[in-house]
Structure formats: C-alpha cells, structure tokens
Amino acid sequence: MSERRAQIAVIDDKRSMRAMLETVLSLTYDVRTFADPREALLALEREPADVVVTDFRLPGLDGLEVLARLRRSAPETPVIVMTAYGTVEQAVRAMREGAFDYIAKPFEPEEMALAIGRALEHRRLQRRASALEREVAGSRGRGELVGSSPAMQRVRALIERVGPLDVTVLVTGRTGTGKELVARALHAASPRREAPFVVVHCAAMPRELLESELFGHVRGAFSGAGAARRGLVGEAQGGTLFLDDVNYLDLDLQAKVNRLVQEREVRPVGGDRWRRVDVRIVAAANVDLLEAVRQGRFREDLYYRLQVVEIALPPLSERPEDIPELVRHFADKHGRRLGRPAVSIEPEALGALAQRSWPGNVRELENAVERALILGDGARLDRAAFALGRAAAPASGGEAIELPYALPYAEAMERVQQQAAARYLRRLLERTAGNVSEAARLAGMARQSLHRLLRRAGIDAVDFRRADTGAAADDR
Numbered sequence: 042m043s044e045r046r047a048q049i050a051v052i053d054d055k056r057s058m059r060a061m062l063e064t065v066l067s068l069t070y071d072v073r074t075f076a077d078p079r080e081a082l083l084a085l086e087r088e089p090a091d092v093v094v095t096d097f098r099l100p101g102l103d104g105l106e107v108l109a110r111l112r113r114s115a116p117e118t119p120v121i122v123m124t125a126y127g128t129v130e131q132a133v134r135a136m137r138e139g140a141f142d143y144i145a146k147p148f149e150p151e152e153m154a155l156a157i158g159r160a161l162e163h164r165r166l167q168r169r170a171s172a173l174e175r176e177v178a179g180s181r182g183r184g185e186l187v188g189s190s191p192a193m194q195r196v197r198a199l200i201e202r203v204g205p206l207d208v209t210v211l212v213t214g215r216t217g218t219g220k221e222l223v224a225r226a227l228h229a230a231s232p233r234r235e236a237p238f239v240v241v242h243c244a245a246m247p248r249e250l251l252e253s254e255l256f257g258h259v260r261g262a263f264s265g266a267g268a269a270r271r272g273l274v275g276e277a278q279g280g281t282l283f284l285d286d287v288n289y290l291d292l293d294l295q296a297k298v299n300r301l302v303q304e305r306e307v308r309p310v311g312g313d314r315w316r317r318v319d320v321r322i323v324a325a326a327n328v329d330l331l332e333a334v335r336q337g338r339f340r341e342d343l344y345y346r347l348q349v350v351e352i353a354l355p356p357l358s359e360r361p362e363d364i365p366e367l368v369r370h371f372a373d374k375h376g377r378r379l380g381r382p383a384v385s386i387e388p389e390a391l392g393a394l395a396q397r398s399w400p401g402n403v404r405e406l407e408n409a410v411e412r413a414l415i416l417g418d419g420a421r422l423d424r425a426a427f428a429l430g431r432a433a434a435p436a437s438g439g440e441a442i443e444l445p446y447a448l449p450y451a452e453a454m455e456r457v458q459q460q461a462a463a464r465y466l467r468r469l470l471e472r473t474a475g476n477v478s479e480a481a482r483l484a485g486m487a488r489q490s491l492h493r494l495l496r497r498a499g500i501d502a503v504d505f506r507r508a509d510t511g512a513a514a515d516d517r
C-alpha cells in the first residue's frame with residue numbers, strides 16, 4: 042500500500058501568508074492554497090482535505106462561516122484557525138464553533154507544523170476508531186474460519202498467501218458458504234487491517250442510488266442531493282472495498298467499476314474530475330460469473346480483473362466432515378451469548394446433522410444450532426433439540442409454527458415471523474420451481490428484495506429447481 046501524502050488546504054487572502062505556508066508545508070504535505078473562501082469551499086467539497094488551515098478574518102465569508110460550513114460538509118476534517126494577535130475572543134469563538142485548534146498570528150512555522158501534526162494524528166485515530174466500530178457492528182460475520190476439510194485447508198492457505206498482497210480476489214460460493222467471512226479474513230491478513238473494511242451490497246439497491254452510494258456525488262448532483270457525499274469507495278480509502286454480490290451490477294455500472302479496478306480512479310456523480318483512490322478490492326458472487334459473461338450479462342474484462350485470484354467455497358454438503366466442528370463452534374459462540382455456556386452435543390445428533398443436505402449451507406447450520414440452544418433446555422443438545430425426530434424433508438406442508446415461549450415476547454414474535462416467512466418463501470419457490478423472477482412477480486416485490494429475504498432465511502432457490510427445467514430457468 043503506497044504511503045499517501047496528507048492533503049492540507051490553506052485559506053488566506055494574504056499572498057505572503059499563503060506563500061510562506063506553502064513553502065514550509067509542502068516539504069511534508071500536498072498543499073492547496075486559496076485566497077477566496079467560497080472557491081475553497083467548492084473545491085473542498087469536490088476533493089476533501091485531511092486538514093484545513095483558515096484565517097479568521099476573510100473577505101466575503103469570514104473564518105467562522107467557513108468553519109461552520111466545513112463542519113457540515115466534512116465533519117471529520119479538523120480545522121485550524123489563524124487568529125489575530127491578542128484577540129483571545131476570536132480564539133474562543135473559533136474553538137466554540139468546533140475548530141480543532143487555533144494559532145495566534147504571528148507564529149513560527151514550527152508551531153503550525155506541530156498543530157497540523159496533532160490534527161492529522163487526531164484524524165488518524167478517529168478513522169481507526171470508526172473502522173473498529175464498523176467491525177464491531179459487523180461482528181456477527183466476523184471471527185475465525187472453522188473447518189479442517191481439505192477444501193477449507195486450501196481456503197485458509199490461500200488467504201494466508203494472498204491476504205497480505207494487494208491483489209484483487211474473487212470469492213465464489215453458494216449462499217451462506219462464508220464468502221463475507223473470507224473477505225474479512227483477507228482484510229485482516231493484510232497490512233490494511235487497521236483501515237476500514239467497507240461492504241458494498243450490490244444487490245441491495247436500485248442502480249442510480251448504487252452509483253452515488255459507491256462513488257459519492259457532488260453537491261446538487263441530482264434533486265435531493267444536498268451536501269456532497271464521499272461515497273463508499275472514498276470511505277474505504279487505505280482499506281478494503283468488498284463488492285458483495287458483484288454479479289448484480291448492471292452493465293453500465295460494471296464499466297465504472299472496471300475503471301475503478303483498473304485505474305483506481307473514481308468520479309463522483311455530477312462531478313467532472315477523476316480522483317485517485319487507494320483501496321484493495323475483494324468481490325463475491327454466488328453464481329458462476331463466467332456463465333454470466335457467456336450470456337453477455339457480465340463484462341469479460343471486469344471478470345478477469347476481479348478474478349486475479351479466485352477462492353471458491355464448496356457447499357457444505359460437499360464437506361460434511363466440517364459439520365461437527367462447526368456445530369461445536371456455533372454452540373460455543375451462541376451459548377456464551379445466550380448465557381448457556383458449556384452445552385455438549387450428543388454424538389448421535391452430530392451424526393444426523395452431518396447427513397443433512399443444508400441448502401442454506403453454513404448459515405443455515407448456524408441458525409439451526411442457535412435455535413436448538415434457545416428451544417432446548419438441558420445442558421446437552423440431542424436429536425430432539427435439533428428437531429431431528431421428524432423426517433428431515435425440505436420443510437413444507439403443514440408443519441406447525443413453533444412457539445418459543447421461553448423467549449421475551451418481542452423476540453418470540455420475531456422468530457415466529459421468521460419461521461412463517463421461511464415457509465411462505467419455500468412454498469413460493471416450490472410453486473415456481475425455483476424461478477426467482479417468477480416468484481418475485483407472484484409475491485409482488487422486486488427480485489432483489491426477494492433474493493435478500495431468501496438469503497436471510499438461508500434458502501437457496503437452486504434447490505427447488507426440477508431436473509427437467511434446467512439450471513438456466515432463472516437468471517439469478
């Protein structure tokens with residue numbers, strides 16, 4: 042990862058001050074200077090700086106106003122205000138308005154250099170804290186990769202080998218096989234691990250929104266676009282950008298993502314300039330991308346750029362030897378959370394679990410363990426706790442909704458709703474033989490929303506396809 046020079050913006054109407062600061066600071070930083078505060082605000086909205094140094098008294102728009110506007114458009118950017126000698130009142134007002142620091146004129150260049158150093162350090166720590174927060178927020182998908190099957194050993198070896206490099210990686214596998222977990226592991230194994238890991242859910246929103254979500258937009262780029270936005274690529278600066286469900290990008294956005302992958306350049310919506318970014322890219326797909334290329338739905342050049350290294354996660358049914366280990370892992374993980382540590386699992390139950398087909402893969406297994414912990418009440422999980430007594434057919438028909446009376450009301454209702462939703466979705470797919478587009482039409486919702494619901498329920502449409510309809514029945 043190349044060390045980026047910090048960007049400093051200086052706003053002062055006096056030429057001599059601009060020249061002095063530029064000379065001193067450009068030894069260490071990239072410096073932009075502005076005489077006109079309005080021009081500065083426009084430029085900073087297009088391309089934010091890491092630290093802004095501004096005079097207190099400026100023509101047209103004074104330093105306080107500049108400060109207020111910057112706090113609104115770029116709240117993370119520290120601002121240092123230069124105040125006139127002997128005016129304590131100016132300094133107080135600047136600090137009250139949210140300046141990071143002030144410096145009374147005249148000052149020695151070293152004083153300014155020190156203040157900027159402090160501001161940059163503050164910014165670095167702040168970014169680190171928000172990266173950590175984000176990680177904690179996403180911690181359900183975090184943690185170690187469990188499984189000692191040869192396939193998982195290969196996956197771990199690949200992560201160790203390519204994680205530390207800046208190469209682009211494509212992670213493939215059915216729903217719930219652990220693609221996001223692998224992406225996070227790649228990030229954690231890289232020198233970027235302290236910087237943000239940013240997830241882009243390519244399937245989650247309409248194209249127009251996705252573009253500005255990804256690349257940001259300039260102020261007023263479209264109606265409703267008030268202040269400028271940096272975009273997820275910008276937020277991932279220095280870190281890893283995870284393009285989840287990359288196959289959902291439409292062809293037009295694929296072209297823009299292609300440029301991002303190739304040139305590491307982005308242009309915000311409504312903007313006229315390309316900006317360089319430093320991100321490592323990891324993408325995930327739950328379909329055969331090469332097939333999508335053949336069908337003209339995915340750009341070939343982008344495919345080859347993403348797939349410099351491919352990590353393919355096999356379905357859980359192809360590595361049943363991982364199941365006992367995973368069950369124990371999830372029993373520990375959720376047992377601790379649910380205040381039921383040290384539950385043991387009956388070997389017979391483990392054996393039966395290993396024989397199931399798990400269309401929702403590891404996610405479905407994890408849900409099953411969590412549910413068994415909640416519903417069972419002994420210190421030992423047996424076949425009954427996993428509802429293995431009944432035939433383990435694809436749940437449909439008239440099975441009763443379970444009433445988890447041991448849970449608080451709200452949580453219990455949420456669970457009941459989840460179960461009902463899963464049943465509805467399975468019926469829908471049975472009826473349409475796994476054709477998601479058709480199912481979405483019947484359900485009266487967008488295909489992408491249905492995909493999201495299916496994923497949450499750990500249901501894979503592929504498992505509902507009948508042999509004679511072929512796998513190409515749906516364009517998923």
Ligand SMILES: Nc1ncnc2c1ncn2[C@@H]1O[C@H](COP(=O)(O)OP(=O)(O)OP(=O)(O)O)[C@@H](O)[C@H]1O
Nearest residue numbers: 182186187216217218219220221222327403404496
């Ligand atoms: N090998 C594994 N070890 C431990 N936990 C795992 C493993 N694989 C998956 N999981 C867990 O299973 C759940 C689903 O994994 P993940 O979200 O990474 O799947 P995914 O492939 O991204 O699925 P989707 O395509 O539906 O988004 C997560 O809670 C994850 O922590």
Ligand SMILES: [Mg+2]
Nearest residue numbers: 220221285325
């Ligand atoms: Mg995922």
